[in-house]
Amino acid sequence: MILCDIGNTHLHFYENSKISTYTPQNLPPKLEGAVFFISVNTQHTQALLNICPQAQDIAPLIHLPTSYQGLGVDRKAACLGLGSKSGVVVDAGSAISLDIMENSQHLGGVLLPGLSAYQKAYKSIAPILDQPLDRDIDLEQLPQSTAQAVSFGTLQSVLLLLKKVIGDKQAYFTGGDGAFLARFFPKSVYDPLLVFTGMQRALKQ
């Protein structure tokens, strides 16, 4: 059995306890056997169906108690991945989503651009702001160059929002930048499988 989480940049596959990540352009030519997917991007869904016509969309099986309008199926699956645990799910990919779970209820959520979207946003303003994110930037020192100012702005603003929303709750990080951001929260958990665990729970119910 293969599980597939189709995002806005990548397709993530989970098989035999292993995650493989592809862009829609570099997918394998064929996928055999049972494939279950969720997707937030219809174009990328089509790319999967082209190589794997038998793949099944399990979105109808993903049920999360919430009053939030328009919660993405990947965010629902990640929240289901918590099981009965309460806390904040931070999925840091193309976007950074924060979702608050308490007693198996979804209480609300917040969205930020993903770290690479920040870089593109600066670049779109002026060529001189096209600077790589320095992930080791010292957040205790005032920046002394454009490169530092951009990295400090991105990281400090994202981390301050995360701290504000997380408060003293337990945080569960996932997604491509999840391991990096989790480092700033010593009591947090990094779980790259959160979405897939949620998909497995939905399939078993």
Added chain:
Amino acid sequence: MILCDIGNTHLHFYENSKISTYTPQNLPPKLEGAVFFISVNTQHTQALLNICPQAQDIAPLIHLPTSYQGLGVDRKAACLGLGSKSGVVVDAGSAISLDIMENSQHLGGVLLPGLSAYQKAYKSIAPILDQPLDRDIDLEQLPQSTAQAVSFGTLQSVLLLLKKVIGDKQAYFTGGDGAFLARFFPKSVYDPLLVFTGMQRALKQ
């Protein structure tokens, strides 16, 4: 005498105590008399010189004591606009710049995308994230929709960074979104003329 501050989106003119704002595409056909400008965008500079070949770049007159590498001339001018006052200059335009001045010295600065750049960043991730910024979003309530989640993420992360950098210092806001952001800082000053005041100081020296 006309002063002109050429940014990455707009050209701002100051004449007879009045500011007029243009895009490079809708400039008046001609400008007469003495025109002094600073610019962070060479293409837009050319647009000004096309309608006003006599305009003079006063960047060489803008001197600000700093160890910051690559500080934009508009940020220098805004800091000079403080005169001998200490505090944080927040220029909220295409980008949001924060610059810390103490005893007429520039101590460092931070950059964030401008509010409209945030909107474009979300839009570039997924069509569903293309949401207008709700400037009245309640920052005390957890968002319950994608539209709320995006506005909350933008505003809360920007404001938390501003609060962190400003601390108990005096803040001086300028730029297109300066009046709006200043509202969240009751003891702050909104001064749309900060850059022009700095240019005038440089011309008088």
